[in-house]
Amino acid sequence: MSTPTDFRALRNHLNTKAAQLREELPAMKGFGQLHGAAMKGGTLSLATKELIALAIAVSGRCQGCITFHTYSALKAGAKREEILDALGVAILMGGGPSMVYALEAHSALEQFEGEFKD
Secondary structure, X not given: OOOOOOHHHHHHHHHHHHHHHHHHOOHHHHHHHHHHHHHOOOOOOHHHHHHHHHHHHHHOOOHHXXXXXXXXXXXXXXXXXXXXXXXXXHHHHHHHHHHHHHHHHHHXXXXXXXXXXX
């Protein structure tokens, strides 16, 4: 992570590669079903679920996951302040390494949030 990431390009790349892998790997269908089931319905809003996923992505140090869940949190209606709060919790739980990945998530937020402004 020595150079800034173009999170839009990364998101597009990962979506393309995931589509290719779904064609070749039947287990990807199961992962998609799991994702759909976890993110729909229930007591928590979709935005809250995406904030949880983002915090886990930061503490788990997964740049691709940060990309997807930052975008999806915004798409689901999460506000900038809510995303920043989630990053604070991720830093609390993951320490210094999570702080570095929270910087990545902050960059992703800055790149994506313009797509969801009213």
